[in-house]
Amino acid sequence: MTKAIIFDFDGTIIDTETAWYVAFREAYKKHEVDLSLEMYSGCIGTSLHKFNPYEYLMTDLNLPIDRDEFRKAVQLHHSQLMEVEEMRPGVLEYLQSAKQSGLKIGLASSSPLEWVEKYLKQLGIYDYFDCIRTADDVQNVKPDPELYLQTLKGLGVKADEAIAIEDSPNGAKAAEAAGIPCVLTPNSITKTLEFGNSLHRVESLRDLAFSTVFAGAVAQTK
Structure with missing residues (x-):
């Protein structure tokens, strides 16, 4: 019996990932320097330990660049791109349906709390x-399962009583390692990356009826 839904944040609820890559x-x-998606994918949905796009030009290519100015310029451009970005299709409908069905709702993100709360509040x-x-x-953030295990504990549910919503391979690996079935909704950047098995894979949650994923939970409340 499914009792909870757990969302990833970046790229899943709102597509911050594409704006960062651009x-x-x-x-x-x-x-x-050409930044390939293959190279950049090393930091999608996880920390910057595997590939740090802020540092690569200076540490690996030894280019004479001011780190602070480079960081500020990238973050300013990202903020400008995000001004026109909206919640991904179907997310709000899933949240509303989950609440109406009595499901517990969790969020597991590799980003800092300040970043996540900022957008959740802006989106209402x-x-x-x-x-x-x-x-x-x-x-340890994703692909380590620790974030999902902590979220399960906070919600008071078991892994087989939850379903994760993810957009990236690192996120999907984390959910799988925690034993949670995963619905994949890759964005315009992550859709080109290689994923493992999933419960469902769709372009957006709008293309997958909530009742299809949570049939048992919905039926339980009727």
């Missing part, structure tokens, strides 16, 4: 979540 790619172009959906776990709560 901002970094264009910043790299100014230094005549902060109060939907019963449990929020971020990079501030764990030692």
